[in-house]
Amino acid sequence: MTRSSNKLNVHALVWKDEQLHVLDQRQLPEVVRYDIYTKADDIAEAISTMRVRGAPAIGVAAAYAVALSVKMYFQADNNNWLDKVDEDIAVLAASRPTAVNLFWALSVMRDKLTGLKADPIADILRHAEEIHQQDIAANKKMGELGADILADAKGLLTHCNAGALATGGYGTALGVIRSAVARMPRNVFAGETRPWLQGARLTVWELAEDDIAATLITDSAAAMLMNSGQVDWIIVGADRIAANGDVANKIGTYSLAVLAKHHGVKLMVVAPTSTIDFAMQEGSQIEIEQRAASEFLPDCYAGENSLIDAWNPVFDVTPAELVTVIVTERGAIFNPVTTGVSELNQND
Numbered sequence: 622m623t624r625s626s627n628k629l630n631v632h633a634l635v636w637k638d639e640q641l642h643v644l645d646q647r648q649l650p651e652v653v654r655y656d657i658y659t660k661a662d663d664i665a666e667a668i669s670t671m672r673v674r675g676a677p678a679i680g681v682a683a684a685y686a687v688a689l690s691v692k693m694y695f696q697a698d699n700n701n702w703l704d705k706v707d708e709d710i711a712v713l714a715a716s717r718p719t720a721v722n723l724f725w726a727l728s729v730m731r732d733k734l735t736g737l738k739a740d741p742i743a744d745i746l747r748h749a750e751e752i753h754q755q756d757i758a759a760n761k762k763m764g765e766l767g768a769d770i771l772a773d774a775k776g777l778l779t780h781c782n783a784g785a786l787a788t789g790g791y792g793t794a795l796g797v798i799r800s801a802v803a804r805m806p807r808n809v810f811a812g813e814t815r816p817w818l819q820g821a822r823l824t825v826w827e828l829a830e831d832d833i834a835a836t837l838i839t840d841s842a843a844a845m846l847m848n849s850g851q852v853d854w855i856i857v858g859a860d861r862i863a864a865n866g867d868v869a870n871k872i873g874t875y876s877l878a879v880l881a882k883h884h885g886v887k888l889m890v891v892a893p894t895s896t897i898d899f900a901m902q903e904g905s906q907i908e909i910e911q912r913a914a915s916e917f918l919p920d921c922y923a924g925e926n927s928l929i930d931a932w933n934p935v936f937d938v939t940p941a942e943l944v945t946v947i948v949t950e951r952g953a954i955f956n957p958v959t960t961g962v963s964e965l966n967q968n969d
Contacts, residue, residue: 630830630831631784631785631786631827631830631831632644632785632790633646633673633675633678633785633786633787633788633790634673634678634681634682634685634753634789635655636685636749636750636753639659639689639692639746640657640658640659641657641658641659641664641682641685641686641689642655642656642657642658643655643656643657643658643664643667643672643673643682644672644786645672646671646672646673646674646786646822646823647670647671647672649786649822649823649826650822650823650826656672658686658689659689659693660689660690660693661686661687661689661690661693661709661710661712661713662709662712664682664683664685664686664689664713665686665709665712665713665715665716666716667682668682668683668713668716668717668723669716669717671817674782674786674787674819675782675783675786675787675788675858676720676721676722676723676787676858676859676860676861676892676896677722677756677760677787677788677789677793677892677893677895677896678786678787678788678789679716679717679720679722679723679726680720680722680723680725680726680752680756680895681726681749681752681753681756681788681789683713683716683723683726683727683730684726684727684729684730684748684749684752684753685749685753686709686713687706687709687710687713687727687730687731687734687745687749688730688742688745688746688748688749690705690706690709690710691706691734691737691741691742691745692742692745692746693705694706695741695742696742703734706734707731710727710730710731713727714727717910718908718910719860719861719869719907719908719909719910719935719936720860720861721860721861721862721895721896721897721898722860722893722895722896725895726752726895729748729752730745730748730749730752733745733748752789753789754789755789756788756789756790756893756895757788757789757790757791758950759893759949759950760788760789760790760791760792760793760796760893760950761791761796761800762950763793763796763797763891763893763948763949763950764791764792764796764797764799764800765800766948766952766953767796767797767800767801767856767889767891767948767953768797768800768801768803768804770889770946770948770953771797771801771853771854771889773805774801774807774853774854775807775808775853776807776808776810776851776852776853776854777798777801777807777808777809777810777852777853777854777855777856778810778811778812778843778846778847778852778854778855778856778877778886779794779795779798779809779810779811779812779820779824779855779856779857780811780812780814780820780855780857780870780871780873780874780877781812781814781819781820781824781857781858781870781871781873781874782795782814782819782820782823782824782827783795783857783858783891784796784799784823784824784827784828785827786823786827787858792827792858793858793859793891793892793893794856794857794858794889794891795824795827795828796891797856797889797891797948798828798833798856799831799833802833808836808851809828809833809834809835809836810835810836810837810838810846810851810852811824811825811828811835811836811837811838812838812839812840812843812873812877813837813838813839813840814840814871814873815840815873815917816916816917816933817916819871820837821837825837840873840876843876843877843880844880844884847880847881847884847886848884852884852886853886853887854886854887854888854889855877855878855881855886855887855888855889856889856891857870857871857874857877857888857889857890857891858870858871858890858891858892859890859891859892859896860896860936861896861897861898861901861907862890862892862896862897862898862947862962863897863898863901863902863903863904863906863907864897864898864899864900864901864902864903864961864962864963865902865903865904865941865957865958865961865962866941866944866947866954866957866958866960866961866962867903867904867905867907867938867939867940867941868890868904868938868939868941868944868947869904869907869909869936869937869938869939870890870936870937870939871935871936871937872934872935872936872937873937874936874937874939875937875938875939875943876937878939878940878943878944879943881943882943887945887946888939888943888944888945888946889945889946889947889948890939890944890946890947890948891947891948891949892947892948892949893949893950894949894950894951894965894966897949897962897965897966899962899963899966904938904939904940904941905938907936907938909934909935909936909937909938910934910935910936911932911933911934911935912933912934912935913933914930914931914932914933916933917931917933918930918931940958941957941958941961942958944956944957944958947962949965951965952965
């Protein structure tokens with residue numbers, strides 16, 4: 622059974638009563654708990670600790686954080702509030718270095734600060750809400766466009782979580798899957814996504830919440846699954862896309878892209894244009910976040926005298942030559958290795 626693509630039961634971020642309610646994704650699927658935030662620096666901490674994750678959702682949360690910062694400091698000090706807000710923006714910018722949507726949202730909100738009207742609190746909040754609603758609208762548009770491209774493809778494999786939990790709502794990669802499944806039955810597979818298990822803890826939970834059947838696989842089973850002929854498309858999101866079409870996404874995406882090339886499986890990257898860094902020429906320039914070894918290193922190897930360490934990059938870069946199509950709300954770019962994504966830049 623599948624639900625209409627317009628039905629959605631999963632929300633990572635809820636703005637209510639001038640407070641940001643954040644679903645703590647670290648506790649899913651066992652515990653569904655929303656924490657309430659009223660301060661920008663607390664939201665920055667929620668981003669850095671992965672209570673909020675997924676590039677679009679990070680951008681939306683950051684926009685609300687700026688609005689809360691304006692509310693706090695304008696009410697306390699009408700003269701120096703802008704300086705205080707700038708300090709909060711700097712803290713937010715340091716929370717996750719790879720997610721370009723974070724810097725895009727902060728840039729948009731910073732630009733809005735210079736043109737605020739007589740009631741700056743209401744004005745800046747309206748801008749944050751616009752970013753949130755625009756993200757949802759973009760996701761739904763990408764969902765339909767991606768579903769058009771999939772046509773009658775039966776087997777879909779996704780990696781990490783690029784759904785409603787990672788966005789303002791509906792999802793990028795999972796948005797395409799939602800729209801595609803609403804049209805006809807599909808076999809949906811999700812990789813577990815080590816070391817944080819976003820696929821196992823988040824993606825299959827999110828799909829189940831919307832009555833979409835899915836099959837979970839270990840990451841190391843992906844090659845065998847492709848070789849069996851059960852996968853037509855791999856569909857993933859992105860945290861940053863360079864101008865030449867290189868894509869930074871959750872660690873393991875590059876491995877899947879290489880496997881897909883060998884097995885004749887197509888790769889679709891789904892992301893809003895706010896994820897594209899038009900100033901970054903190629904993927905080798907993308908800063909890859911390195912997280913603590915303790916996230917997956919057994920405790921018995923901890924300590925100064927241990928001979929065992931761990932390498933924990935959160936993302937990898939998939940070259941444009943391995944990408945079949947990049948889907949955005951402004952359109953789709955097939956074979957981006959030939960043209961890059963510059964035609965999507967509205968500033969051109």
